[in-house]
Amino acid sequence: MYNQSDDFHSSSKNPVQCQHGWDYDDTWFSLTVPSQMSWVCDNRHVTNDVLFYAQNIGVALGLLFGYIGDRWFPESPRWLACRGREEDALRLLKRIATTNGGQLPPYARQVMRNVGKAQRDRKGFLSLFSSWNVFKNTVLLITARSTHLLTLQSIVMMSGGVGVNPFLSVAAQGAIQLPAYCVVHFTAACFGRCWSAVGSALLSGIAAAAVSFMLTANFSGLAITLMMVITQFFRTGTNGMANLQSVEVHHTCLRQIAACVEWTAAGVVMSALPYVALMELILDRQEREQRERDREQREKDRDKFLSELKTDMTT
Structure with missing residues (x-):
């Protein structure tokens, strides 16, 4: 929470402690983990901790399953040919051609042999x-x-x-x-x-x-x-x-x-998505702030004018 009782446009807003509890949005669910465990105010750090560990666990699992997945994928024909496994490379090429409804060209063996001789990986x-x-x-x-x-x-x-x-x-x-x-x-x-x-x-x-x-x-x-x-x-x-x-x-x-x-x-x-998706909200907020500044400026001008008018009438 922030104390906004001072100047609306102040760049320094002093945080204050929760004083009157917290109201939860129960539009869809009346009982949630944040509401039951009060992950707000002094316990708001728990939400950040949960998100931090969840994201890191997700990254770790992604690396683990990625490594496991690589063990099941076939090697590329070029890699097999560079390591002298010409027959395995041709067998894999035939399977790829069959899957795509084609046939292996007659010069495929010669190409694999040339790749194997080049030994460039x-x-x-x-x-x-x-x-x-x-x-x-x-x-x-x-x-x-x-x-x-x-x-x-x-x-x-x-x-x-x-x-x-x-x-x-x-x-x-x-x-x-x-x-x-x-x-x-x-x-x-x-x-x-x-x-x-x-x-x-x-x-x-x-x-x-x-x-x-x-x-x-x-x-x-x-x-x-x-x-x-x-x-x-x-x-x-x-x-x-x-x-x-x-x-x-x-x-x-x-x-x-x-x-x-x-x-x-x-x-x-x-990374540009939040800025694009929330651009309308940002523009609306800037427009409201501009209207508020204009209103305050008009009030200041009015007070100044009334003060000068009162001074002139007095003299």
């Missing part, structure tokens, strides 16, 4: 710029991941403003992600990577546009929430295809470097 960040195709694919994956994060966070931030229980809305959006990954795995295996990636991105864009239209057209909160869940379904499919393509496009020694670069760039793009 580029490593490090600069290997992302080793060829135009690698750089182009990395930029496309950064774009896909940035769109994924922006859409995800935008819909989550809107969940509390459509008149539906925000907790249930976010829970539904989270629950739809597992079926979405299963569906995108099936479509990628049956229809190929290209059509699955383009289709999921296109449907996600259409669903997001529908949400925007429904917000401006004053649709019911339940209908908007349902469309938001559908948007999350297709958005999750887009991210699943980006993950799959990132693994297949980059060779083994470049996968984690490329993934770090992609997510870092996407995170930088996502």
